[in-house]
Amino acid sequence: MSEAVDPARAAGWIDPPPRKGFFTDTSICIGCKACEVACKEWNGVPEDGLLSMLGSSYDNTGALGASTWRHVAFVEQRSPTDPGETGRPGDFRWLMSSDVCKHCTYAACLDVCPTGSLFRTEFGTVVVQDDVCNGCGYCVPACPFGVIDRRIGEQGARNVGIAQKCTLCYDRLGAGSAPACAQACPTQSIQFGDVDELRERAAGRLAALHDAGMAEARLYGEDPGDGIGGAGAMFLLLDDPEVYGLPPDPVVSTRDLPVMWRRAGLAALTLLAGAAAAFVGGSS
Amino acid sequence: MVPDAAFASYYGRPVIKASPWEKDIPAYLFLGGLAAGSSLLGAGADLTGRAGLRRSGRLGAAVAVGVGSAALVHDLGRPARFLNMLRVAKPTSPMSVGTWILTAYAPAAGLAAGAELRNLLPHRLGRVAGVLGALERPAGILAALLAPALASYTAVLLADTATPSWHEAHRHMPFVFVGSAAAAAGGLGVLATPADQAGPARRMAIGGVALELAAGHRMERAMGLAAEPLGAGVAGRLLRTSKVLLTAGSLGSALVARRSRIAAVACGVSLLAGSLCTRLAIFEAGQASALDPKYTVVPQRQRLESLLLADEHACSATVQGEPKEPSGS
Numbered sequence: 156m157s158e159a160v161d162p163a164r165a166a167g168w169i170d171p172p173p174r175k176g177f178f179t180d181t182s183i184c185i186g187c188k189a190c191e192v193a194c195k196e197w198n199g200v201p202e203d204g205l206l207s208m209l210g211s212s213y214d215n216t217g218a219l220g221a222s223t224w225r226h227v228a229f230v231e232q233r234s235p236t237d238p239g240e241t242g243r244p245g246d247f248r249w250l251m252s253s254d255v256c257k258h259c260t261y262a263a264c265l266d267v268c269p270t271g272s273l274f275r276t277e278f279g280t281v282v283v284q285d286d287v288c289n290g291c292g293y294c295v296p297a298c299p300f301g302v303i304d305r306r307i308g309e310q311g312a313r314n315v316g317i318a319q320k321c322t323l324c325y326d327r328l329g330a331g332s333a334p335a336c337a338q339a340c341p342t343q344s345i346q347f348g349d350v351d352e353l354r355e356r357a358a359g360r361l362a363a364l365h366d367a368g369m370a371e372a373r374l375y376g377e378d379p380g381d382g383i384g385g386a387g388a389m390f391l392l393l394d395d396p397e398v399y400g401l402p403p404d405p406v407v408s409t410r411d412l413p414v415m416w417r418r419a420g421l422a423a424l425t426l427l428a429g430a431a432a433a434f435v436g437g438s439s
Numbered sequence: 440m441v442p443d444a445a446f447a448s449y450y451g452r453p454v455i456k457a458s459p460w461e462k463d464i465p466a467y468l469f470l471g472g473l474a475a476g477s478s479l480l481g482a483g484a485d486l487t488g489r490a491g492l493r494r495s496g497r498l499g500a501a502v503a504v505g506v507g508s509a510a511l512v513h514d515l516g517r518p519a520r521f522l523n524m525l526r527v528a529k530p531t532s533p534m535s536v537g538t539w540i541l542t543a544y545a546p547a548a549g550l551a552a553g554a555e556l557r558n559l560l561p562h563r564l565g566r567v568a569g570v571l572g573a574l575e576r577p578a579g580i581l582a583a584l585l586a587p588a589l590a591s592y593t594a595v596l597l598a599d600t601a602t603p604s605w606h607e608a609h610r611h612m613p614f615v616f617v618g619s620a621a622a623a624a625g626g627l628g629v630l631a632t633p634a635d636q637a638g639p640a641r642r643m644a645i646g647g648v649a650l651e652l653a654a655g656h657r658m659e660r661a662m663g664l665a666a667e668p669l670g671a672g673v674a675g676r677l678l679r680t681s682k683v684l685l686t687a688g689s690l691g692s693a694l695v696a697r698r699s700r701i702a703a704v705a706c707g708v709s710l711l712a713g714s715l716c717t718r719l720a721i722f723e724a725g726q727a728s729a730l731d732p733k734y735t736v737v738p739q740r741q742r743l744e745s746l747l748l749a750d751e752h753a754c755s756a757t758v759q760g761e762p763k764e765p766s767g768s
Binding site: 267291293295297302305317318394409415420425426427433 | 457518520534586588598602614616620725
């Protein structure tokens with residue numbers, strides 16, 4: 156683990172409040188989707204146009220997107236804790252996990268936004284300013300988690316054509332309340348709080364599960380040394396991240412930006428020199 | 440060659456999102472490159488007294504950058520807000536950097552092209568024609584100096600994303616793109632300029648094709664698994680077509696374009712089409728790589744596993760090196 160960066164301070168906030176985030180403990184998620192509903196209700200997020208059965212267990216939401224800011228994943232599998240010696244198949248188990256924007260310490264969506272619409276709040280979260288975004292769509296392929304998207308729908312409907320994602324209920328945070336999803340979660344699978352404290356809570360919960368013999372429990376997004384500088388929204392998972400549709404080792408694309416600009420500069424000089432040579436060489 | 444790609448995923452669904460961009464964006468990649476190369480040809484022709492090549496270069500650049508900019512605005516979710524791009528200047532956003540390059544370049548290219556048309560102005564606008572005449576060379580040279588940045592930044596624009604087949608190409612794509620720009624602009628020059636003045640355009644096309652093909656080859660070698668989408672499906676067909684068109688256009692420019700008008704036109708069209716196919720291929724490959732979780736999960740999983748191996752190696756080395764302190768974990 157490396158030293159944790161305070162993203163609000165790094166963005167220029169003076170004396171910001173403690174960084175806020177989520178710890179989603181998927182080991183106690185019951186898949187009720189109260190978080191999805193509460194999020195939609197509070198934030199006025201419209202129907203995402205996919206009112207259909209997806210054939211993926213109880214998940215008919217599909218994925219995070221412009222109109223889905225919490226997404227409960229359902230995985231049906233044989234338990235990996237099966238001792239194996241008996242030769243019998245292991246117990247069946249559910250994996251349920253409520254996914255959300257990670258509010259990265261190094262957020263690619265924010266880095267690449269050309270209008271300044273995406274910004275770092277005093278709480279260290281990443282939020283779209285609806286009245287500034289012009290829908291260029293650059294944040295969409297930039298996000299290493301596939302979270303943010305451009306809203307599609309009827310012309311003129313709310314925020315159609317612009318980028319949308321979880322705001323960690325910026326309006327509620329300002330008033331001292333917890334985000335709607337955390338408030339609605341009946342099992343405290345979604346915990347809201349100061350990121351520093353959530354990291355400790357996550358480590359404690361991991362140790363407890365390991366002591367209880369659940370060796371497959373692991374944390375995701377809690378390490379400030381990872382490719383996004385640690386997430387504001389971290390998770391306790393019971394299988395590899397990709398099983399839940401999460402990238403196993405996400406890296407903020409702008410980490411390689413200095414190299415990219417250097418190479419582009421070199422290429423530009425090559426073109427300039429080549430063009431000059433085209434006029435110097437030859438007879439006509 | 441490619442290691443075993445068995446991997447876990449969530450119902451085979453994408454981990455990341457493909458860009459929401461339509462064909463406007465690869466069209467702009469092509470037109471921006473064409474404009475950049477054409478400005479270079481126009482300025483060079485201006486300084487070396489080739490009036491025909493100067494005219495085709497300047498006019499081609501202005502039309503290309505005009506149509507390209509319109510495509511960019513059209514692709515926005517809220518086109519009426521396109522000026523919001525000018526609220527900030529952010530070096531971490533290649534799109535912001537590109538907006539400012541374009542904002543500086545387009546008026547200069549427009550002015551240089553306007554000067555070419557000043558004889559069409561009615562007589563009473565003689566003063567305007569005079570101003571255009573005085574500014575044409577500085578404007579043309581300014582456009583040419585900004586042009587290489589216009590041609591190369593678009594590679595950074597694509598590469599600075601989580602899209603595997605764009606990001607993994609980040610070291611070589613700028614060279615592919617400037618080569619493609621030179622091929623396209625050279626093609627337009629060969630097509631639209633009398634053969635006796637088109638020498639620089641022919642040489643630019645030949646050099647551009649050589650650079651694009653060489654850099655493209657290195658790019659594919661360096662991309663690992665993410666190179667796969669460049670050889671498959673629509674992207675694969677486009678890339679193969681592009682290589683054929685560019686090679687034909689380049690050979691034709693070297694051997695026959697000087698002698699026959701028809702051959703020159705055919706070469707020019709072939710080079711322009713080849714450059715367009717390259718841009719479309721790279722665009723489509725990126726989109727395909729985002730939609731298949733394999734290209735996101737497998738390289739990341741391999742990265743983690745090699746790290747783990749290295750860690751274990753380091754651990755066992757430490758334990759062997761310091762036998763006095765057996766470590767618990």
